[in-house]
Amino acid sequence: MILAYSRYLYLRFYPRQSLEFFLEGHIEAYREMGGVARRHRYDNIKTVVIERSPELKFNAQFLDFARHFGFSIHLCNPYRANEKGRIERALRDLRDWLRVNRFEDLNDLTVSQPLADREESEDSSFHPEGTIRGVKGGKTHAPSSHSLSPLSGCLSHDQ
Numbered sequence: 588m589i590l591a592y593s594r595y596l597y598l599r600f601y602p603r604q605s606l607e608f609f610l611e612g613h614i615e616a617y618r619e620m621g622g623v624a625r626r627h628r629y630d631n632i633k634t635v636v637i638e639r640s641p642e643l644k645f646n647a648q649f650l651d652f653a654r655h656f657g658f659s660i661h662l663c664n665p666y667r668a669n670e671k672g673r674i675e676r677a678l679r680d681l682r683d684w685l686r687v688n689r690f691e692d693l694n695d696l697t698v699s700q701p702l703a704d705r706e707e708s709e710d711s712s713f714h715p716e717g718t719i720r721g722v723k724g725g726k727t728h729a730p731s732s733h734s735l736s737p738l739s740g741c742l743s744h745d746q
Contacts, residue, residue: 588612588613588616589673589674589677590620591624591628592734593734594673595620597615597616597619597620598677598681599612599615599616600693600697602693604634605634606648609634609649610648610652613652613656617738618738620735621735621738622735622736622737623656623658623736623737623738624658624734624736625657625659625735625736626658626659626661627653627658627659627661628661628662628663628670628671629660629661629662630662630671631662631663634649635649635660635662636662639662639665645660656736657736658736
C-alpha cells in the first residue's frame with residue numbers, strides 16, 4: 588500500500604492472493620500507519636470489483652470492509668497505467684530483486700526484502716522518483732497522522 592501524498596509504502600508478503608489476505612494486509616497497514624486514508628485507489632482486481640460492464644459491480648465483502656473503515660473506493664481506468672505509477676514502479680523494482688534472490692519461506696522473504704533495510708542513498712536502485720526512498724521495515728517515512736482518519740475502536744494493536 589502506498590499513500591499518494593507522502594509516498595509512504597507498506598509492504599508485506601502473504602501465501603495466497605485471496606480476499607482474506609488482501610483484507611488482512613489492509614488492516615496491518617492501517618495499524619502500522621495509525622489510521623486510514625480517506626480515499627483508496629485500486630486497479631480492477633476481483634477482490635475489489637467483480638465487473639465493470641454493463642454496470643459497475645463491487646465485491647460485496649470489500650464494500651462492507653470499505654464502509655466499516657470509512658474510505659471511498661476509486662478505480663483506475665482500464666489500460667491507463669499512468670494512474671497507478673507509484674505502485675507499478677515499486678513492483679517493477681521488487682520483481683527485479685525477486686528474480687535474483689532465494690528465500691526459505693515467507694518470513695525470510697519479508698525480513699530480507701530490499702525495502703526492509705534500505706537507507707536513503709543516491710546509489711540505491713530502489714528510489715525511483717522518491718517512491719521508495721528512505722524505507723525502513725517495509726515502509727517509507729511515517730505518514731502524518733493528521734491526514735489519516737483514526738482507526739475505529741474495534742481495531743487495536745492487540746487484535
